[in-house]
Amino acid sequence: MNPFKYGCVVAGENYCRRPELQRQLGELVKSGQNVVVQGPRRMGKTSLVVETVNSLRGIALLYVDLFSVKSVGDFCRKVVAATAKCGKRSFLERTAELVKSLRPVFTVDRDTGAPTISVDLKAARNVESVEEVMDMIASHSAAKRFCVVFDEFQDVLDIPEADAVLASLRSKIQFLPDTPFIFLGSVRNRMRDIFDSPRSPFFKSAISFGVERIEESAMTDFLIGRFRAGNRSIDRETVGKILATADYISGDIQELCETTWLVTGDGHRISAGDVAKGLEAVFARESRAFISTFGKLTAVQASVLKGLADPDHCKVFSGEFLETYGIRNVGSVSKALKRLIRDEIIYEFNGEYLFENPFFREWVRRR
Ligand SMILES: Nc1ncnc2c1ncn2[C@@H]1O[C@H](COP(=O)(O)OP(=O)(O)OP(=O)(O)O)[C@@H](O)[C@H]1O
Ligand SMILES: [Mg+2]
Incomplete structure (x- = not known):
């Protein structure tokens, strides 16, 4: 089970x-x-x-x-x-x-x-x-x-x-x-x-x-134990991949673990490749909602979101960001950010703009 x-x-x-x-x-x-x-x-x-x-x-x-x-x-x-x-x-x-x-x-x-x-x-x-x-x-x-x-x-x-x-x-x-x-x-x-x-x-x-992110080492031990209970093994590094992909959000971590468990068989040792397959399985379940959310964005909002989904993105209000994502001015970025926050697609935390749903971020990143 x-x-x-x-x-x-x-x-x-x-x-x-x-x-x-x-x-x-x-x-x-x-x-x-x-x-x-x-x-x-x-x-x-x-x-x-x-x-x-x-x-x-x-x-x-x-x-x-x-x-x-x-x-x-x-x-x-x-x-x-x-x-x-x-x-x-x-x-x-x-x-x-x-x-x-x-x-x-x-x-x-x-x-x-x-x-x-x-x-x-x-x-x-x-x-x-x-x-x-x-x-x-x-x-x-x-x-x-x-x-x-x-x-x-x-x-x-x-x-x-x-x-x-x-x-x-x-x-x-x-x-x-x-x-x-x-x-x-x-x-x-x-x-x-x-x-x-x-x-x-x-x-x-x-x-x-x-209530913010769950403590990493306790969650890692917990997940290794749960995989073991489900007849799979996994090492700490691979668990680290799951945690990072799911942004250390408890519910998203368990969802990605569930799909990763589903795409593997009894006695299997889980690899990073299996986690990638697990993520694809999450996309398969949620793609309709993702397509609909993305489809409702204006061109500028979509560009800003793509920028934020890039793990190495530069500061959102910098000239480099505007140039990379083809946005005309800082005012447009700020308006798009406000709208994305209002629609609960992103939120601001310690001056950074983060995705509410890490799987949506991964999906946007792949577009
Ligand atoms: N301490 C925990 N250990 C393991 N998994 C957890 C833990 N807390 C939460 N989860 C996971 O996160 C999911 C959501 O938990 P919970 O409903 O408590 O969160 P929440 O912050 O109240 O969510 P919401 O914002 O939807 O109200 C759970 O179903 C479970 O998968
Ligand atoms: Mg709740």
């Missing part, structure tokens, strides 16, 4: 431990700090947070995935449903009691047989419903210590009453000084709108915690 997992939260044997980050985050959680976890896509933010909170004794995780939340009712439903994982039947009954005006109903998960709880979308209609749900969390927190995780928090901005919801959340959270809240988000600019804009109720309300 393929020993690599991506596109989901990983734990146990699929999770490469990040002890120092876990320690730092754990200390913040234990002291009741509210934290906003930021970092590029697929870096391992959610997995790190879940792993860290689960490892803390005496603190229960209330994990709410707000991905694609569209209304107040939806928000309440997601929070109430999340409590089903936090306790036994009596805990759920208490939850139901605490949100009774939202007309809670119990159901049983068809696949797992586990009890779940939901609320009536029509009953949970306005900001008072959000307050009721937050009061439910406050009530539970008086009896047991919780760490509340709001993942994909930026999607709250899509609720029509987003401003009122954010204001109400913020004021309720303020009265829970011993309950740590962790806000996670993958859409950088929208998270900034919530936490860095002086007009937002969440302005400076949480400590910022960055």
Whole structure:
């Protein structure tokens, strides 16, 4: 069986431990700090947070995935449903009691047989419903210590009453000084709108915690072990190629490992050539999306992107860059960069412009 997992939260044997980050985050959680976890896509933010909170004794995780939340009712439903994982039947009954005006109903998960709880979308209609749900969390927190995780928090901005919801959340959270809240988000600019804009109720309300590249030697050991579990062997140098190609981004590393595993057979010793074949397999899966993204660019944007994809490219605003890529002036470069950042194709990090998706960079490089 393929020993690599991506596109989901990983734990146990699929999770490469990040002890120092876990320690730092754990200390913040234990002291009741509210934290906003930021970092590029697929870096391992959610997995790190879940792993860290689960490892803390005496603190229960209330994990709410707000991905694609569209209304107040939806928000309440997601929070109430999340409590089903936090306790036994009596805990759920208490939850139901605490949100009774939202007309809670119990159901049983068809696949797992586990009890779940939901609320009536029509009953949970306005900001008072959000307050009721937050009061439910406050009530539970008086009896047991919780760490509340709001993942994909930026999607709250899509609720029509987003401003009122954010204001109400913020004021309720303020009265829970011993309950740590962790806000996670993958859409950088929208998270900034919530936490860095002086007009937002969440302005400076949480400590910022960055999740960047995974530590190289720990990841190398981890991957050698996973290849071994999948009946393949690989040396450190070849793992280094995988890490560099995937820009040290955890999810992309596991994806490239998965395709490399697929193109090789049992007992095989993996070479750089196999990794190149693995990368071709990634392209085969993603080429339609890549072609569509590239096709929507203007000529200048495409040239700038090709320039950035070159590993030895000179400074983007230099005369040499303009000349090499046939761009008329610095103003055009700057406009193209802004647009590419807005469309989340690239991002700026320490003055450098990096691709959000390293496989797209490799694909552009080959064009
Ligand atoms: N510590 C880790 N060890 C091994 N693989 C990891 C680790 N953390 C993350 N991954 C890989 O990255 C993928 C994405 O992880 P996760 O969902 O935690 O990242 P994320 O930063 O929250 O992503 P998103 O930006 O999509 O929300 C996982 O499916 C897994 O393949
Ligand atoms: Mg995530």
